[in-house]
Amino acid sequence: MIIDVYMRSGPSGSNPGGKGNIHITHENIPSYIKYCNSTSLGRESPLIPDNQPVYEALTFALARELGLSTPEDALLHNDDETQLNFTYLPGFKGKAFDMVPFYFSSRLIEGNESKDQASAIGLLARDKVYRDLLNLADVSGRRQNVFIPEGSQNIIYLDLGCSFVDAQHGRLSQRNSIKKLKVEKKSVKKSRKRLDKMAIETPSHRLVSLGRLVEELPKTELRVHGQGYKTLDDLISQREINYIQSVYALHFAREAQRYSSDPRFRRRAA
Secondary structure (H helix, E strand, O other): OEEEEEEOOOOOOOOOEEEEEEEEOOEEEEEEEEOOOEEOOOOOOOOOHHHHHHHHHHHHHHHHHOOOEOOOEEEEEOOOOOEEEEEEOOOOOOOOOOOOOEEEEEEOOOOOEOOOHHHHHHHHHHHHHHHHHOOOOOOOOOHHHEEOEOOOOOOEEOOOOOOOOEEEOOEEEOOHHHHOOOOOHHHHHHHHHHHOOEEEEOOOOOEEEHHHHHHOHHHOEEEEOOOEEEEHHHHOOHHHHHHHHHHHHHHHHHHHHHOOOOOOEEEOOO
């Protein structure tokens, strides 16, 4: 399959990318597209820059599982099934894209935005526990990363980044909060055992098991343009998945302890 991508503008953040339209058969999807192409992580790290868009798509999927709203997102995948053709329209300001295996795309949001600042502050405070659980960057001072539709009591998170590794200027780097975690077999096993008894209540009052969220991570479904849905273990290596599961287990356990008095955290029957 051939997918044509028409780029209209350059990046709005530090990572390479920009706004464009993705043409698939009879569908035309206005999107923001970005990718990563280098790393400052050492050789011992299992995370690789080519797969950063997959890590970001996973973060979006987990955010939705916890009840947060995001734009429609999908991966563009350069592989045997799909050929990507990029065209840079007049007015595009930026560097032509590197040809990499994956690009992350999110549909651009249209419509009027709420101007009720007091309501926005309250909604951001309501969602903080879920953002902290996923180790997301603070968005309270970055209103360009969220969109609150006029008349809505719901936040759409436009730019979540990745919850377990940073990417700036197209370069992977270690998150400070992750450096503090001891990713060791014994501590990971202890954290996962504890999480098996923990759940969190989403804004829609659905209970999500934290242990199951970590356990079922490899089978998380991510949308790939032109290819439908693929599971995480179809897209990245088992070494990467093992590391990501370990980081989430340790971080979830730490946040569950920190928010132990929050009624949204529940103990589940053994």
